[in-house]
Amino acid sequence: MNDHMLSVQNLEVTFVSGLDQVHAVRGVSFDVKPGESYGIVGESGSGKSTVLRAICGLAPTSGGTLRLNGAGIASPRRPEFYRQVQMVFQDPYASLHPRHTIDSVLSEPLAIQGFDRRDERIAQALEDVGLGVGFRFRYPHQLSGGQRQRVAVARALILEPQVILLDEPTSALDASIQAEVLNLLERLRAERGLTYVMVSHDLAVISHMCERLLVMEHGLAVEELTREDLRARRSKTDYTAKLLRASAGYTKEDIPA
Amino acid sequence: MSTTRAWLLSDAPLSRRQAKLGQAYRTWLGFRSNGLAMFGLLIVVVLVLLALFAPWLAPHDPLTGDLNTTRLLPPLTEGYWLGTDDQGRDILSRLIYGSRITLAVVALVAILATPLGLLIGTSAGYFGGWVDTVLMRFTDIVLAFPKLILALAFVAALGPGIENAIIAIAITAWPPYARLARAETLTIRNSDFIAATKLQGASSARIIWKHVVPLCMSSIIVRVTLDMAGIILTAAGLGFLGLGAQPPQPEWGAMIAGGRNFLIDYWWVATMPGIAIFVVSLGFNLLGDGLRDVLDPKGQK
Numbered sequence: 001m002n003d004h005m006l007s008v009q010n011l012e013v014t015f016v017s018g019l020d021q022v023h024a025v026r027g028v029s030f031d032v033k034p035g036e037s038y039g040i041v042g043e044s045g046s047g048k049s050t051v052l053r054a055i056c057g058l059a060p061t062s063g064g065t066l067r068l069n070g071a072g073i074a075s076p077r078r079p080e081f082y083r084q085v086q087m088v089f090q091d092p093y094a095s096l097h098p099r100h101t102i103d104s105v106l107s108e109p110l111a112i113q114g115f116d117r118r119d120e121r122i123a124q125a126l127e128d129v130g131l132g133v134g135f136r137f138r139y140p141h142q143l144s145g146g147q148r149q150r151v152a153v154a155r156a157l158i159l160e161p162q163v164i165l166l167d168e169p170t171s172a173l174d175a176s177i178q179a180e181v182l183n184l185l186e187r188l189r190a191e192r193g194l195t196y197v198m199v200s201h202d203l204a205v206i207s208h209m210c211e212r213l214l215v216m217e218h219g220l221a222v223e224e225l226t227r228e229d230l231r232a233r234r235s236k237t238d239y240t241a242k243l244l245r246a247s248a249g250y251t252k253e254d255i256p257a
Numbered sequence: 258m259s260t261t262r263a264w265l266l267s268d269a270p271l272s273r274r275q276a277k278l279g280q281a282y283r284t285w286l287g288f289r290s291n292g293l294a295m296f297g298l299l300i301v302v303v304l305v306l307l308a309l310f311a312p313w314l315a316p317h318d319p320l321t322g323d324l325n326t327t328r329l330l331p332p333l334t335e336g337y338w339l340g341t342d343d344q345g346r347d348i349l350s351r352l353i354y355g356s357r358i359t360l361a362v363v364a365l366v367a368i369l370a371t372p373l374g375l376l377i378g379t380s381a382g383y384f385g386g387w388v389d390t391v392l393m394r395f396t397d398i399v400l401a402f403p404k405l406i407l408a409l410a411f412v413a414a415l416g417p418g419i420e421n422a423i424i425a426i427a428i429t430a431w432p433p434y435a436r437l438a439r440a441e442t443l444t445i446r447n448s449d450f451i452a453a454t455k456l457q458g459a460s461s462a463r464i465i466w467k468h469v470v471p472l473c474m475s476s477i478i479v480r481v482t483l484d485m486a487g488i489i490l491t492a493a494g495l496g497f498l499g500l501g502a503q504p505p506q507p508e509w510g511a512m513i514a515g516g517r518n519f520l521i522d523y524w525w526v527a528t529m530p531g532i533a534i535f536v537v538s539l540g541f542n543l544l545g546d547g548l549r550d551v552l553d554p555k556g557q558k
């Protein structure tokens with residue numbers, strides 16, 4: 001079991017508000033090896049983002065076990081947990097504080113976690129994501145969407161985590177910028193031996209980035225595929241077949257008159 | 258001059274200080290283009306200067322007058338341009354010294370009420386659940402009392418005087434700030450940048466203080482500035498009723514009360530402080546409106 005970086009067993013997430021209960025994730029299990037990039041795909045509302053949020057403690061887990069490097073994850077999360085697991089959010093316009101400079105965005109995690117050599121680390125993090133120190137004292141509104149997402153990646157990397165959770169990191173960006181950010185993520189993973197768990201509804205992105213993937217529907221895990229399965233369009237279930245067809249784009253015959 | 262301007266407006270600031278100053282300068286440029294707001298700022302600046310330099314600006318002693326020679330002189334009398342009151346005191350000098358009291362009331366109420374409202378509102382909004390319920394019901398209870406009546410009750414209990422009037426006004430002034438801060442916090446607390454901060458291991462206190470409060474600040478500043486006119490009027494009202502500043506302090510509301518007895522024959526005694534209250538309230542309102550235009554995050558982009 002210990003050769004798994006991250007292990008999720010029978011994860012259940014239930015949101016309760018008043019008498020309403022939403023069972024968003026119903027017993028999802030998967031294992032991620034060190035250095036692997038693991039994808040989660042599904043349509044909107046399938047609970048794929050909720051799985052990520054549950055792993056890092058932003059969504060309430062109502063059942064199942066989570067293990068990091070073989071050790072159980074305490075709930076609520078301890079500050080040390082965040083040195084190992086970080087997350088990049090979907091919308092770079094919403095994930096940066098509008099009144100904080102890039103400098104304070106990057107120096108805050110260092111201050112909270114008590115890191116030394118902060119100036120050096122900030123400069124290094126900006127270099128690593130291809131922004132350069134000229135961006136250090138800008139405000140988010142002075143940056144483009146792609147630049148903002150690079151800052152978000154720098155923020156996730158600055159605590160030197162082993163696992164990065166990517167919640168549709170490119171879906172809010174336009175196509176040319178998407179490729180840049182994906183290549184950046186690929187390069188950083190290769191350089192640092194990072195483990196990724198990546199959520200996306202874009203199968204092309206997943207097949208570019210991930211070795212294995214999990215298909216989810218209505219909070220349930222439908223099936224696990226390898227990249228080769230995905231490229232050859234080999235699926236065991238109807239739902240995955242439908243998803244694969246949909247991602248290829250609709251032709252006239254698919255739409256009933 | 259132009260190099261300073263370029264340095265301030267630089268797209269790529271080189272230091273924390275430059276980034277902060279540049280941001281402030283952009284806000285100032287936005288504010289400067291609003292004529293009415295600049296007029297309001299001018300009134301407030303003049304008020305502050307009057308209060309600071311009162312001993313040098315006032316032509317006469319504000320507290321004692323000559324009952325034999327200078328009693329109830331009309332405006333535009335040589336040396337007493339706004340006239341004198343029934344004690345023979347120069348009204349202009351009393352207005353100038355009175356600006357100190359007005360400014361002190363406004364500043365102290367803002368200093369006391371704003372942090373209290375911010376603390377209660379952001380905590381309620383951020384934590385939600387029973388914390389929210391307890392804090393906001395308490396706020397509703399305070400809010401349910403009419404402001405002036407509650408202030409009257411406090412002053413009556415604590416004893417008349419300008420200090421107690423300030424405390425009473427501060428106690429009644431914070432609930433709107435708490436509600437505003439809570440409403441702002443509710444829109445902020447589920448945003449991704451707060452989640453990202455949680456993922457760095459930040460404590461709740463740190464998130465509220467460093468991430469939530471700065472975003473509430475601008476709307477609170479606007480609200481406090483707009484409320485200052487009301488605070489001045491409440492203080493003047495308490496003074497008018499004899500529960501605020503005590504004689505012979507030159508508080509504007511108390512001065513109106515003093516002139517009320519002979520309003521028809523000696524109109525200027527009550528009118529001059531009335532004009533002063535009106536002008537200063539107007540100044541704060543115009544300033545608040547201008548600040549809303551440049552600071553309110555909802556107005557931008």
